[in-house]
Amino acid sequence: MNQSIDRLNDVLTTKGLKAYYLVKTLRGGTAAMVHAVDDVSITVHEGEIMGIAGESGCGKSTLAKALYGWVNPPLQIVDGSILYHTGNETIDILQVDADRLRQIWWNVVSYIPQSSMNVLNPTMRIKDQFLNVIKTHKKDYEKEEAEATIVKHIDELGLPREVTTSFPHQLSGGMRQRVVIALATVLDCNVVIADEPTTALDVIVQRGILQLLRKIQRKLNCTIVTITHDMGVHAQIADRVAVMYAGKIVELGPVQKVFGDAQNPYTRFLISSLPKVGDKSKKGSIGGKPPSLVRPPRGCRFSPRCPYVMEICRTTEPGYEEIDTDHFASCHLLG
Amino acid sequence: MKELTDSAILKIDNITKIFKLGGLFFGSELAAVDHVSLDVGREKVLSLVGESGSGKTTLSRIILGMIEPTSGRILYEDLDITKLKGRELRRFRKEVQPIFQNPFETFNPFKKVDRYLLGSALSFEIAGSKSEAKKRVSESLDIVDLSYNVVEDKYPHEFSGGELQRVSIARALVTNPRLLIADEPVSMIDASTRMSILNILMGLKRKFDMSIVYITHDLDTAYYVSDQIAVMCRGCVVECGDVEDVLTNPVHPYSQMLLKCLPEPDPEKRWKDQIELAGLEVKEYETAGCKFSKRCPSADKKCLENRPPDTELESKSGYRFVKCWKCAREGV
Numbered sequence: 001m002n003q004s005i006d007r008l009n010d011v012l013t014t015k016g017l018k019a020y021y022l023v024k025t026l027r028g029g030t031a032a033m034v035h036a037v038d039d040v041s042i043t044v045h046e047g048e049i050m051g052i053a054g055e056s057g058c059g060k061s062t063l064a065k066a067l068y069g070w071v072n073p074p075l076q077i078v079d080g081s082i083l084y085h086t087g088n089e090t091i092d093i094l095q096v097d098a099d100r101l102r103q104i105w106w107n108v109v110s111y112i113p114q115s116s117m118n119v120l121n122p123t124m125r126i127k128d129q130f131l132n133v134i135k136t137h138k139k140d141y142e143k144e145e146a147e148a149t150i151v152k153h154i155d156e157l158g159l160p161r162e163v164t165t166s167f168p169h170q171l172s173g174g175m176r177q178r179v180v181i182a183l184a185t186v187l188d189c190n191v192v193i194a195d196e197p198t199t200a201l202d203v204i205v206q207r208g209i210l211q212l213l214r215k216i217q218r219k220l221n222c223t224i225v226t227i228t229h230d231m232g233v234h235a236q237i238a239d240r241v242a243v244m245y246a247g248k249i250v251e252l253g254p255v256q257k258v259f260g261d262a263q264n265p266y267t268r269f270l271i272s273s274l275p276k277v278g279d280k281s282k283k284g285s286i287g288g289k290p291p292s293l294v295r296p297p298r299g300c301r302f303s304p305r306c307p308y309v310m311e312i313c314r315t316t317e318p319g320y321e322e323i324d325t326d327h328f329a330s331c332h333l334l335g
Numbered sequence: 336m337k338e339l340t341d342s343a344i345l346k347i348d349n350i351t352k353i354f355k356l357g358g359l360f361f362g363s364e365l366a367a368v369d370h371v372s373l374d375v376g377r378e379k380v381l382s383l384v385g386e387s388g389s390g391k392t393t394l395s396r397i398i399l400g401m402i403e404p405t406s407g408r409i410l411y412e413d414l415d416i417t418k419l420k421g422r423e424l425r426r427f428r429k430e431v432q433p434i435f436q437n438p439f440e441t442f443n444p445f446k447k448v449d450r451y452l453l454g455s456a457l458s459f460e461i462a463g464s465k466s467e468a469k470k471r472v473s474e475s476l477d478i479v480d481l482s483y484n485v486v487e488d489k490y491p492h493e494f495s496g497g498e499l500q501r502v503s504i505a506r507a508l509v510t511n512p513r514l515l516i517a518d519e520p521v522s523m524i525d526a527s528t529r530m531s532i533l534n535i536l537m538g539l540k541r542k543f544d545m546s547i548v549y550i551t552h553d554l555d556t557a558y559y560v561s562d563q564i565a566v567m568c569r570g571c572v573v574e575c576g577d578v579e580d581v582l583t584n585p586v587h588p589y590s591q592m593l594l595k596c597l598p599e600p601d602p603e604k605r606w607k608d609q610i611e612l613a614g615l616e617v618k619e620y621e622t623a624g625c626k627f628s629k630r631c632p633s634a635d636k637k638c639l640e641n642r643p644p645d646t647e648l649e650s651k652s653g654y655r656f657v658k659c660w661k662c663a664r665e666g667v
Contacts, residue, residue, distance in 0.1 A: 172387075203593060204612070205386065206598070211606075229525055230598065232598030235600045236605055275530070275555045275556050280558075283534075285534075289497075
């Protein structure tokens, strides 16, 4: 996607990113590739909240891992680049060595993994886990200074100070999630990648967490990439939304346009299938299931399930159309 | 509490469950379910909603007979389930079936799923032989849009979450139950397949006259599937009645807050105000007054000290009550 946005305002760009899982089948040993992220080019602007939507197995978590530079076998980056623009420096996170990566993590980019309320070490007090992070990722580490940073950060995010002296099991799930978010942002990073930050939490805690993310974004003036299948969450906090299907971005644009004027049939389905209080009309699911990413369908990947499928959809992959400023979609219906 | 319907399949009669807390809170007690009375109407879907830690799952486990209540009775077809023995207990287990939240935890990963299905048919004497059992299993898989050859000889990890949840519904249906207890059946399921599971549940009520207790924190899906709804807060039912009445015109401040926290899929309708998150759950459980009083915007001294009574409200479509001092004093 060619975006005519001034490069200076971009904080993160990916170009033609292909992240595949190399799976060896047991019999015969022939290698199979899972095309989890297939030719994804996105640009994230400074200071925005970018939402990535899509159902499970569409590659959104793989994209998150790749953006974080956390690429371990069987995951492989086959092609493409991921560039972070900080200050007057441009870092290709896929090309740096392990030492440099440790400095980039937490200082430039931070990651909140899925079901992150279970990532805390159960045998350490919260404060020690914070200290651990600071020690690992800051070169000029001083204990007193670090402790002051922690208290200041906890206060700023509105968490009770008692959490620092607690063990994880003494905190509720929602509180642990907030602690992990605080932990991820303690070193004032430029970009936070949050993978399903509110899944498995109830609506009230979910709202509290989203409130917290917004607050962090405003206070630290950082950029947040949130990944969730819940379109309601994107509508509430995202500035721009990218919709992923079977490893590809099918629609990308400002949140008002994606929700108000969705162009791709898959996006429209994702939004219209949500039940709502006050609406008793029957809602359905799209028939079929997401395609196998080992052998993705030819042409448009949504074509086997699309209600508006045409002959061309099954043979030719659609390109991106610019519908409006900064609003892109890929579908043959637009051509 | 009066009856919601003329004929209830399940009556929850003043149930209380007290858990003892050890360790840090040595000697303290926590009423996870606090004097709850509810009726599940025949061929109706009752939703139990509330945030996590509101006692929904404990209540569902008491209904299933997995936890013994501290006091109170559960009457299934006028039989007290805690006193069931022998034939009657088998009948209860056959007719009341659970569906759990995470299908990957429902099934043993080392056991093929068809063994669960056939096992249910054989051990409840639905079928006398393996071929009869297969027939019964195929019938119930048919209801959830799966076929026998799809599940035959397969382990749980070979299914997607949505498919496996449908298998777990089919497993529950093998015994031809009258009442299903579905504890968060779609919260682990992807948005795109969630609706098909809910549609299956609604079809069961319509086609097979089943009653369902649907437990969730998601008011949107509760509104979609249910006839009646009970809103739980820290062990108490604070508002209860017809789903249309309660969700389109909630009276209790807690129900109102739950509704306000739904993320509306419309960027034009973003939350404007901020909410206060609950502090320590245990403190709210231990309060002598209304369990929501610590977070309630309109709470006064009385709310903090005394438990409000149930106030009955006018309702076109049946029974409705709310547990709030404000309503008790002023009426609504």
